[in-house]
Amino acid sequence: MQYITRGIPWTEAQTQEFIVRQMRFFSERGFCLWKLVLKSTGTISGFCGIQDLEGTNETEIGWWLAWEHWGKGIATEAARRVLTDAFSRAKLRRIVAIARPENAASRRVMEKIGMVYERDYVHRGIPIVLYAISPIQWAKIGKVNF
Numbered sequence: 559m560q561y562i563t564r565g566i567p568w569t570e571a572q573t574q575e576f577i578v579r580q581m582r583f584f585s586e587r588g589f590c591l592w593k594l595v596l597k598s599t600g601t602i603s604g605f606c607g608i609q610d611l612e613g614t615n616e617t618e619i620g621w622w623l624a625w626e627h628w629g630k631g632i633a634t635e636a637a638r639r640v641l642t643d644a645f646s647r648a649k650l651r652r653i654v655a656i657a658r659p660e661n662a663a664s665r666r667v668m669e670k671i672g673m674v675y676e677r678d679y680v681h682r683g684i685p686i687v688l689y690a691i692s693p694i695q696w697a698k699i700g701k702v703n704f
Contacts, residue, residue, distance in 0.1 A: 588647075
């Protein structure tokens, strides 16, 4: 939660609200943040998926990983699968990702999955960078054909 909630872990109630909200998003929109389960142990390592970017008309991809799973390629692998689903099944026309400028790891994931930097701006009072990708860009990097 270092870059998500200014490093403040969620309470049990906030975690339960998050789970209920994701279930509602999937029911209403057909997409949400998915739990990431390690094949080797069956434990949850984090989340990755798409959701509406609050306060905008954009749909964002995001990933949250427990710190012990950082740097192992899990976010990149999960994000690639999410983009394929977002463009092929959900038929979305654009996906964005946001991060704090100092979050170099998330910016690297964005670049590895073919997203392109668009701009800096302030979202909910926090300076962020915004990257984006379209189905055409995704297809051009050889990940999927539409």
